[in-house]
Amino acid sequence: MTAHGVALLVVVGQLLTGADPRLAAPAFAGDSARRVAVVDTTHKGRSDGPQLPCRVGDCVRQQIQFDAARFDSVTAFALRSILDSAAERGLPTAPLINRALEGSARKVGGVRILKAVREFATALELAREALGAESTVAELEVGADALRAGVDARMLTAIRAARPSSSAVTALVVLTDIVSRGVPAVTARDAVTAIARMPRSDDALLGLQVMVAKNAVRGPGMAVDALRRYLRGTVPGSDPPSAPATVDRKPIRPPSL
Amino acid sequence: MSDDKSMLTFPSPDEDVVLAAQIAAMYAATPTPEAGAAERCARAVIAGSMHASTRSSLGGLRPRWWWGAVAAALLVAVTMRPWRAIGRGGGANASTTTLSDAGGVTQPTGLVTVLANGTAVRFDLRLPATANEVAIVGDFNGWDENATPMLRRSGDDSWSAQVPLTPGRHVYAFVIDGTRWLVDPLAPQVPDSGFGPSNAVVVEGGTQ
Numbered sequence: 154m155t156a157h158g159v160a161l162l163v164v165v166g167q168l169l170t171g172a173d174p175r176l177a178a179p180a181f182a183g184d185s186a187r188r189v190a191v192v193d194t195t196h197k198g199r200s201d202g203p204q205l206p207c208r209v210g211d212c213v214r215q216q217i218q219f220d221a222a223r224f225d226s227v228t229a230f231a232l233r234s235i236l237d238s239a240a241e242r243g244l245p246t247a248p249l250i251n252r253a254l255e256g257s258a259r260k261v262g263g264v265r266i267l268k269a270v271r272e273f274a275t276a277l278e279l280a281r282e283a284l285g286a287e288s289t290v291a292e293l294e295v296g297a298d299a300l301r302a303g304v305d306a307r308m309l310t311a312i313r314a315a316r317p318s319s320s321a322v323t324a325l326v327v328l329t330d331i332v333s334r335g336v337p338a339v340t341a342r343d344a345v346t347a348i349a350r351m352p353r354s355d356d357a358l359l360g361l362q363v364m365v366a367k368n369a370v371r372g373p374g375m376a377v378d379a380l381r382r383y384l385r386g387t388v389p390g391s392d393p394p395s396a397p398a399t400v401d402r403k404p405i406r407p408p409s410l
Numbered sequence: 411m412s413d414d415k416s417m418l419t420f421p422s423p424d425e426d427v428v429l430a431a432q433i434a435a436m437y438a439a440t441p442t443p444e445a446g447a448a449e450r451c452a453r454a455v456i457a458g459s460m461h462a463s464t465r466s467s468l469g470g471l472r473p474r475w476w477w478g479a480v481a482a483a484l485l486v487a488v489t490m491r492p493w494r495a496i497g498r499g500g501g502a503n504a505s506t507t508t509l510s511d512a513g514g515v516t517q518p519t520g521l522v523t524v525l526a527n528g529t530a531v532r533f534d535l536r537l538p539a540t541a542n543e544v545a546i547v548g549d550f551n552g553w554d555e556n557a558t559p560m561l562r563r564s565g566d567d568s569w570s571a572q573v574p575l576t577p578g579r580h581v582y583a584f585v586i587d588g589t590r591w592l593v594d595p596l597a598p599q600v601p602d603s604g605f606g607p608s609n610a611v612v613v614e615g616g617t618q
Binding site for chain 2: 220251252254255256257258259261265268269272273289290291294295298301302322323326327329330333334355359362363366367370
């Protein structure tokens, strides 16, 4: 019997008996047989960052509906195993479920959904290592997106260091966006870090994102120029970012004596 | 020996003179060639020699300069597909675009406004291309196209929806006529995870 056949039998058995181990959790007693709730109990909020649903000392039991009816039975079964594995590793499952639901809404095949969810789970784990175990779910999710956009894990750590006591969500969102628009990662990191160190700087960060987005349509070089102009006008005494506008620019060789 | 002599008879000097005179008379009797005939003949010979190899490789077809132009026009037509209008097409996954790609749109804009109380966000979308229905999907509604339809303002092509959101980062996209997914090119982008692009909005809460 093939693996798909085994998976199908297991799913049918669970549907008939209601024997899904998740259903034993107290948070979703009223769920129907085909709708499975996944309980995320993994993340605490930061001590002084109450802006996110997960708060200090309040282990949020975040319920996310995993509608198994939106997937074929094999995909749903495989997704459950991925979610189980993520929960065992202490990863939040809500972002994974959202990713799967997005794929279902876009009418993507099950294989691609599973691949995307697996990759995102891996990125979440790397983001947690870079940002710290005390990071919120939103920070981990945004950090995972940043890693997938090409941002280095050490840059995530730098962003976390710039925002040690408050949320790094906006900074990471802006970093991810401007890197994906062609700004060199080091330049983006320097700019975002410089602004993120300022108090109440989320609006300034979002302003940077808009400035770069408007100029990026004319090329990455224009985006970098806009970033530097914005940085000079926002952060007093800011030095120009360390990286050149284009990575393919060759260094100028000094004349030989 | 006599036979050999008859076969190898050489004309006498007198006969040679007669033969030369006959040839000269024949040459003189040849009509004078038309002016330019020699030039035309030379051109024909040169042209034939230039296309001889090509003619053999293309089955007798002579390459023309406009073949390249026709091929380029076909390539552009197949690639751009200008006859494809917004709102039509196959699966939603294959038709995710940015707003600036929408056909017939001069200055499409998307606007996200976090309302004053911080518990809701209003999404505005100006979509000059004709659309019958627009919905917003995201992690706040389980990516359900039917959950959050946007309302069309009277008088223009602006669509709006107000969504209660908790603090944090939320991912969203717009769905046009149930088939075409759009993202705002100026809003923060979320890396494509293999499904297509999407936008992000950050709802602040508490102190930063």
